[in-house]
Amino acid sequence: MTTPQWVKDLKPAAPQGSELLEQERSKSKINVDTLSAFLHSREGLARKRRVLKILENDKVFNKEQNYFAGRIDRFETALARAKKLRQLVIRHGWDNDDRMVANELISEPGPYGLHESMFLITLRDQGSPEQHERFLKQAEKYKYIGCYAQTELGHGSNVRGLETTATWNTEDQTFTIDSPTLTASKWWIGSLGRTANHAVVMAQLIINGKSHGPHPFVVQIRDMSTHEPLKDIHIGDIGPKFGYNTMDNGFLLFNKVKVPHISMLARHSRVDPKTNKYVKPSSPSLVFGTLTWVRSTIVMQAGGVLARGVTIATRYCAFQDRDAPSDAGGENQVLNYTTVQIRLLPLLATTFALHFTGKAMMALYGASQKKMSQDVGKVGGPERGAGPEETHSGSDLLADLHATSCGLKSLASYTAVEGLEVCRRACGGHGYSSFSGIGSWYADYLPTATWEGDNYMLTQQVARYLLKSARSVLKGNEPSNDTTAILANFLARQDQGAAFDVLGNDADIVAAYAWRSAFLTFEALKHRDEQKKAWNDLLVDFYRLSRAHSQYMVVKNFYETLQSPPSDLDPETLGVLHKLFRLYALHTLESEASEFYTSSAVTVRQIQLARTSAVMKLLQDIRPHAVRLVDSWDFPDWQLDSSLGRYDGKVYEDMFHRASELNPLNRITVDPYPDSPTLFKKNEAGALKPKL
Amino acid sequence: MTTPQWVKDLKPAAPQGSELLEQERSKSKINVDTLSAFLHSREGLARKRRVLKILENDKVFNKEQNYFAGRIDRFETALARAKKLRQLVIRHGWDNDDRMVANELISEPGPYGLHESMFLITLRDQGSPEQHERFLKQAEKYKYIGCYAQTELGHGSNVRGLETTATWNTEDQTFTIDSPTLTASKWWIGSLGRTANHAVVMAQLIINGKSHGPHPFVVQIRDMSTHEPLKDIHIGDIGPKFGYNTMDNGFLLFNKVKVPHISMLARHSRVDPKTNKYVKPSSPSLVFGTLTWVRSTIVMQAGGVLARGVTIATRYCAFQDRDAPSDAGGENQVLNYTTVQIRLLPLLATTFALHFTGKAMMALYGASQKKMSQDVGKVGGPERGAGPEETHSGSDLLADLHATSCGLKSLASYTAVEGLEVCRRACGGHGYSSFSGIGSWYADYLPTATWEGDNYMLTQQVARYLLKSARSVLKGNEPSNDTTAILANFLARQDQGAAFDVLGNDADIVAAYAWRSAFLTFEALKHRDEQKKAWNDLLVDFYRLSRAHSQYMVVKNFYETLQSPPSDLDPETLGVLHKLFRLYALHTLESEASEFYTSSAVTVRQIQLARTSAVMKLLQDIRPHAVRLVDSWDFPDWQLDSSLGRYDGKVYEDMFHRASELNPLNRITVDPYPDSPTLFKKNEAGALKPKL
Structure with a gap:
């Protein structure tokens, strides 16, 4: 038109709008440059600038029609972008970090997504040298384009329930891959619907009528020249979703398809073709830690995911409320309303809280991997969703990390999901327009709350670990990590009671969170071990317990990060970060008030004061810095693709x-x-x- | 394929799935038929069946491609459906209720939506007899197809800030409609983008350089034969949204467009063409109650809106968890997990709570209108969003209803929005598929939280009313309605303290909610009148107060509805409804625990018991009836359009x-x-x- x-x-x-944002930026002395570097590192910032320049000058990445295009166009465009990105990787010699940054800037799931993650990783980590030669080389050259086919129409998180079978044929030394029922159909498999010509298929291995559980098989599924499905294989895209529509999540059914012996990935376990016997994996602990790593990255990313929404909403809420009564005297920016501040500023604090917690988790993961590899020999890279995971290591550090990653994954992804919707609504009517840039981002992020462990299911693992730790402490064992330390401390002090000065002392805030977590742990233990309540009857308590413990972890990590800030961080900026810490901690405390006073961690009066005075004062103190704080997250306009969140306010x-x-x-x-x-x-x- | x-x-x-649902239905004796009739009336159920039969046999209403189609196709199909529906109305002689039921079954916003509501209503209520002849007749014949152009790009809820002007031209007795700035562009206007050829335009009336505030003008905007925009008028669709994409929300700009004197709707105020003077409206109280009516319908609908999601999730969660450990002994239906029950069953209770509350509100509205028309003469029908609304009536009943409708609209729409997302997520991975039928329903419903009063803004009106009532009670005035009665009761008893037996007595639950609401009211009054806190500093308290008071209203209405049930409701069904009441009330109580104990309405121990024992017991008791309870909401499969929520479990x-x-x-x-x-x-x- x-x-x-x-x-x-x-x-x-x-x-x-440009004047208003200029005013906002002139009212705060936060050093955006230093704070950005603290969040992303100088190297990370430079990398982003370099990659962005190339992407925004290439018309295949032009985003102008993203919000308008229908499903087919969006998918086709996403595939064109994936191809082009691959070409750019080669042309510019980009490393993996460059490619990740490019994906973040493009900000849409792409059809090569599962090829470039799970397919390659699984071939690499679970393939034998012969299989590397046969499959991995082709995959690395993008001749084989693959996906990872685990989930089925009737089965989600638990691989043991999968129905797809791979039956060993003694007579010709092949496997027959079969889908015996409709619910056995592979479902939700990313990159499968239209893109992949190969799949790693998780199937129950059956030898001589005996099942040996799920194992990975590399199966060609489409013709290499026509790209049509092979005979007796039915494939398609599973249809539109709430988000993620640039990805071709697919389904896949097999009608007794024979594949050769080499198809079964044989690094850990295999079928001996001479004896027709199953050869067990030599070291089950090798797969430890894979999901822990994935969950840690989810925690790490959650801060940035949420920060996009907070950036957009904060900039837009710096606008004047043109509907305000005229007696507001010019002071009618939307961000001045306390009902807007109470929604946005704690979320702003949360972005930092999650980011620092994620960083700490990644560091811990790195340390644990180092320790692991000393303990049990070389450990493979992370295997996304690849196989069951159990706690085999004797190391308390590792068990703690595993439980922590479950609880924090649940809390962090839940917080980011909920927070993005709060940001969208804080933008009022215009938040509902696709041009706000929040809706589609929210919709694409949503599955994170379900995959890599459903956010509710995961909390059972946290509770199980905490109960085990509590039993150990009750037995009088010496604390061996932070969790057992806070439990032991609670036991030692519970008769004296707590008197945490949460309003006056930051370390006491952390202690109050620890106290509440320990209190809930021993309460749950009482229900379970003394009152012998059924596990299912305690799931709601476990969910709350996991949440409480994870919030403790976030508060603790935020606090500790600020204890040793980078030397170039100026006192003004550091002061505001301290206030963000207090806002996150006290706002969460008053939101979860009843657990805090029930545990006697704080008094009813303290909670009332936190609510009516401390939090309100912090909102007022942080308010002038809001725009500069979101600026420090350093999202280019090209990435946000948001009318409301533009840096220039237009x-x-x-x-x-x-x-x-x-x-x-x-x-x-x-x-x-x-x-x-x-x-x-x-x-x-x-x-x-x-x-x- | x-x-x-x-x-x-x-x-x-x-x-x-069919066997599982059959089992579920055999485990409960709830009389679905009687309960459906209690919810919808026999007449309403018969109407639905009759209309459904016609719609599902017409191929234009075939829903098969709804989830797949892109924006343009969806809009074009929605327009084709709107046309066909209009033809059906004429062919079958459908009344307004029939048409509303058809729209509910079709379940998508249609391009005639604003023509059939605000455009016709405004012409009817604000037009003079001459204007009825000139405009309304054409509109009723769908020759004029209209929209209601109030909101602007820079202005939402407050009509006083609108920038569009209508300047009276003395020389030729016309008005010049003009958009002086970009922010003056009409925006979000339903049915405008592609469909309407006329608009009611709200514009600042200017006579002799003096502004008389916003007034409605009927303006032709497109050519009657080519349907192209008229000269100096720029119109278009505002682009895709998070939902509501079958509707062509539009923008509209005027470049000094002249319209004749008759364009200004003149029933209430007008320009005298002889004297060039503004003639004021004779009775401002005529517009009272319009938004109150709209808000009451939102409360009324919220129960059913949420019930769709609860129906889908409950039926799907009656499926077995195929991922459960095999030692679950066959008892592994997803709905048996307490973490699933705690999410779904309180929402199931909420659907009834909101429905009964909405019904009570509508009855109250009817009574108040009757009273009003006795007081001030004939009252027009509801005018959706038509003009400012103030409390002009001396009747306490009416003021109470106005405040209640604000608070309940905020609570009910918020609850439905949040609840639908909970239902979607409770469906696990498949909830993310469009075929769940929840995602698009949620996305289309979302704007309800913003329009007819932003859910945060509205709560100020509730607080203002409660403060006023409290001041009146403090002065010693006799209670004149329920609100002043509970405030007076609180004052009389506050020194004795409360001792509500919330776990043993249903009437005491209602009393505890009243107590908390009164306590928070006097707390807010103290902050405002004694401590002289600024209004803006109290907005967060006001939000909480409004929420508390509205929850009291819901609990009270649910309770009272069950005190006089229809005579044909069997004791078993009534018994389960009582449990649903207790579940809603006690679950909400423990979720808002800190306000209840701070007010001393209940003790900490009672809250702990509510949480760990009463609520958990109610979940267990209600669990077997869940599927029959959602069946009683009586959503045809054709309406739900959900794979997961199918009645037959396939x-x-x-x-x-x-x-x-x-x-x-x-x-x-x-x-x-x-x-x-x-x-x-x-x-x-x-x-x-x-x-x-």
Whole structure:
């Protein structure tokens, strides 16, 4: 649609968004540059700039039609982008970090996603040298494009329940891959629907009528030249989803398809073709830690995921409320309303809390891997969702990390999901427009709350670990890690009671969180061991316990990060970070008030004071720094793709441009009358539409 | 895509969904038929069946491609449906209730939506007899198809801030409609983007340089034969949204467009063309109650909106958890997990709570209108969003209803929004598929939390009213309605303290909610009147106060509804409804624990018992009735359009059918290799796509 000149001449009414954001930035002395470097490192920032420059100059990555395009167009465009990205990797010699940064900037799941993660990783880690030669080399050259086919229509998290079978045929030394039921259909498999020509298929290995549990098989599924499914294989895309629609999640069924002996990935276990016997994996502990790593990265990313929404909402809420009563005296920026502050500023604090916690987790993971490899020999890279995971190591550090990663994955992804919706709604009516940039981001992120362990299911693992730790402490064992230390401390002090000065002392805040977590642990233990309650009857308590313990971890990590800040961080910025710590901790404390007072960690009076005075004061103190704080997250406009979150504040101009000039719906003219003989006068192509 | 025969022959692994749901239904004696009639009335149920039969046999209403279609197709189909529905109304002589039921069954916002509500209503209520003749007649015949253009790009809820002007021209007795800035552009206007040829435009009336505030003008905006925008008018669709994409929300700008004197709707105020003077509205109280009515309907609908999600999730969660450890002994239906029960069953209780509350509100509204019309003469019908609303009536009943409708609209729509997401997630991975039917329903419902009063803004009105009531009670005035009665009761008893037996006595639960609401009211009053805190500093307290008071209203209405149940309701069913009441009330109580104990309405011990014992026991008691309870909401499968929520439990078959046979993405074959010369081998039409 052409925008007439008289419309192009119009300006938004004063004050302009650009002026408002300029004012905001002039009111705070936060050093955005230093804080950005603290969050992302100088090297990370430089990498982002370098990659961004290449992407934004390539028209295949042009985002203008992203919000308008339908499913098929979005998928086709995403595939074109994936191909181009692969070409850029080769042309510019990008390393893995460069590619990850590019994906973050593009900000949509791509059809090569599972090829480049699970398919390659599984071939690498679970393939024998012969299989590396046969499969991995082709996959690394993108001749074989693969996916990781585990989940089935009837089965999600537990691989032991999978129905797909791989039966060893003694007579010709092959496997028959089969889907005996409809629920055995592979389902949700990323990159499978339209893209992959190979799959790693998790199937129950059956030898001589005996099942040996799920094992990975490399299976060709499409013809290498026509790309049509092979005979007796039924494949397709599973259809549209709430988000993630640039990805072709697929289904896959086998009608007794024979594959050769080499198809079964044989690094850990295999079938001996001479004896027709199953050879067990030599060291089950090798697969330890894979999901722990994945969960740690989810915690790490959750801060940044949420920060996108907070950036958009904070910048937009720095706008004036043009609907405010005129007696507001010019001071009517939306961000000045306490009902807006109470929603956005604790979330702003949360972005930092999660980021620092994720960083600490990754560091801990690195340390534990080092220790592990000393303990049990070389450990493979992370295997996303690859096989059952149990705690085999004797190391308390590792068990602690495993439990922590479960609880924090649940808390962090839940917090990011909920927070993004809060940000979207804080933008008022315009938050509902796709141009806000929050809705699609939220929708694409949502599955994180389900995959790599459902957020509810995971909390049982945390509780199980805490109960075990509590039993150990009750037996009088010496504390061997932080968890047993806080449990022992609680036991030692519980008769004296707690008197934490949460309003006056930051270390006491951390102690109060530890106290509450320990209290809930011993309560749960009492229900379980003394009152002999059924496990299922305690799931709700366990969920709360996991949440409490994870919040303790976040508060503790945030606190500790600020104890040793980088030397170039100025006192003003560090001071604001301290306030963000207190806001996160006290706001969470008062939101979860009843657990805190029930445990006697704090008094009812302290909670009331936290609510009515401490938190409100912190909101007021942090308010002037809000825009600079989100600036320090350093999201380029190109990445955010948001009218409301633009760095320059040209919100209305951008919304209008997209609606008036980019919107393809405005290219059709309809016949609106109910009794018209044809339904539509013309569509995009100028053709008449048939009556439905 | 063709599904091969060997796939068609596959069945889901046992047990079949149909068997599981049959078992569920056999385990409860709830009388679904009687309970449905209690919820919807026999007449309402018969109406639904009659309308459904017609719709589901008409191919324009076929829903098969709804989840797959892109924006343009969805809009065009929705328009075709709107036209057809209009034809059906005429052919079958449907009344307004029939049409509303049809819209509920179709379940998508349609392009005639604003024509059939705000446009017609505004013409009718605000037009003079001459204008009825000139505009309304044409509109009722769908010759004029209209919209209601109030909101602007820079202005939402407050009409006083609108920038569009209508300047009276003395010389030729016309008005000039103008958009002086970009932010003056009308925005979000339903049915405007592509459909309407007329608009009611709210614009600042200016006579002789003096502004008289916003007034409604009827303006032709598109040519009656070409349907192109008229000269100096720029119109378009505002682009895609998080939901509501079957509706063409539009923008509209005027470049000094002249309209005749008759354009200004003149029933209440007008410009006298002889004297060029503004003639004030004779009775401002006429517009009272319009938004109150709209808000009451939102409360009324919220129960049913949520019930769709609860129906889908409850039926699907009656399935077995195929991932459960095998030692679960067959008792592994997802709905047996307490972590699932604690999410779904309180929401199931909430659907009834909101429904009964909405019914009570509508009855109260009817009574108040009757009283009003006795007080001030004839009152017009509801005017959706039409103009400012103030409390002009001296009747305490009416003021109470106004405040209640604000608070309940906020609580009910928030609860439905949040609850739908909980239901979607309770469905696990498959909840993310569009075929769950929850995602799109949630996305379409979301704006309800913003329109007709932002859910946060509204709570100020509740607080203002409660403070006023408290001041009146403190002065010693006799209680004149329920609100002043509970405030007076609190004052009289506060020194004795409360001792509500919330665990043993249902009336005491209601009293505890009243107590907490009164306590928070006097706390807020102290902050405001004694401590002289600024209004803005109290917004968070006000939000909490409004929420508390609204929860009291819901609990009270649910309780009272069950005190006089319909005579044909059997004791078993009534007994379960009582349990649902207790579940809603006690679960909410323990979720909001800190306000209850701070107010001394209950003790810490009572809250602990509510949490760990009463609520858990209620979950257990209600569990066997869950499926029959959702059945009683009586959603036809055609309406739900959900694989997971099917009445017959054929979940896997339906998901597979949609993915394998209906999914258009499966009609394209791509070239997946990164260095291929062409990007795609063929698309739907068999054509090569150009390189992006």
